[in-house]
Amino acid sequence: MRDNTRRLNPAAYKKQSSRAAPSSQVSDVPVPSFFVELPSRGIYYPQDHALHNKETIEIKEMTAKEEEILSSQELIKEKVAIDRFLDSVVVNLDISPQSLLLADRDAIVYESRVRSYGNKLHLLSYECPACQAKQKTTTKTTVKIQQEDLSEYEDICFVNEDGKIEFTFSNGMNLQCNPVDINLESKIIKQIQENPAESFINVILRTTVVSYGDITDKKELKTALETIPARDSKKFRDTYQKMLPQYRAWTKITCKECDHDTESEVPLGAEWFWLVD
Numbered sequence: 001m002r003d004n005t006r007r008l009n010p011a012a013y014k015k016q017s018s019r020a021a022p023s024s025q026v027s028d029v030p031v032p033s034f035f036v037e038l039p040s041r042g043i044y045y046p047q048d049h050a051l052h053n054k055e056t057i058e059i060k061e062m063t064a065k066e067e068e069i070l071s072s073q074e075l076i077k078e079k080v081a082i083d084r085f086l087d088s089v090v091v092n093l094d095i096s097p098q099s100l101l102l103a104d105r106d107a108i109v110y111e112s113r114v115r116s117y118g119n120k121l122h123l124l125s126y127e128c129p130a131c132q133a134k135q136k137t138t139t140k141t142t143v144k145i146q147q148e149d150l151s152e153y154e155d156i157c158f159v160n161e162d163g164k165i166e167f168t169f170s171n172g173m174n175l176q177c178n179p180v181d182i183n184l185e186s187k188i189i190k191q192i193q194e195n196p197a198e199s200f201i202n203v204i205l206r207t208t209v210v211s212y213g214d215i216t217d218k219k220e221l222k223t224a225l226e227t228i229p230a231r232d233s234k235k236f237r238d239t240y241q242k243m244l245p246q247y248r249a250w251t252k253i254t255c256k257e258c259d260h261d262t263e264s265e266v267p268l269g270a271e272w273f274w275l276v277d
Helices: 064-071 073-077 081-089 102-117 182-194 200-208 218-225 230-239 270-274
Strands: 033-037 056-060 120-127 134-146 157-159 165-168 174-177 209-212 246-254 261-265
Touching: 033 102, 056 081, 056 102, 064 081, 064 270, 073 081, 073 270, 081 102, 081 270, 102 134, 102 182, 102 246, 102 270, 120 246, 165 230, 182 200, 200 209, 200 218, 200 230, 209 218
Parallel strands: none
Antiparallel strands: 033 056, 120 134, 134 246, 157 165, 165 174, 174 209, 246 261
């Protein structure tokens, strides 16, 4: 989900039992760490989250252990390689990787790869869309961080002190929703796969909304959300994703045969780590 929502479920980070400190024997071996700037600047995390209002996160340098995780075909097939990677490199054990906003996750993945292997991509097979010439090529990546000026939307919605996006609708009702984190992204993808005919915005509403007026019960919310006036539903559709930080990696490929330039987004998955010389 690249052109989608991307951000947070405050309940997810509390599931910390799977994250344990390394054994004393392993922890005696020093591993350098570094800090990654968070595109979210920490404002989308709830107050009791370790990243609330934090602008950086400490990450351990990649080692052979992380290389093994990222090269595991089983983990890649099950689409959990990046989750396991994050679980291994995030230094603060109070942070569950599942609670990371998607832009923050992508920043960690990108910076980890660049520090280990650089920002070059080595493509063994590339077909030019202009002349169809097939070739090998090497290119570099750049990053685009998009964050709208939130003051532009202050008459429509804002991010409250607990990291929720809060809307006030024309009927006087107040709606609060979570930005999408890794955990919520998985739920959204599953729901879309199970109900492909359902509109994307309805899935987002049902999955992210935590309250509508005084209603917080999930079953009651499902019914109540169907009564949102159409003009307010449009307001939500037009604004929700603009409120969220976006982190994108891009590359420009120049065809060796016809000099045609192609700009393309680089998926920041496990495979990206191995597109190296």
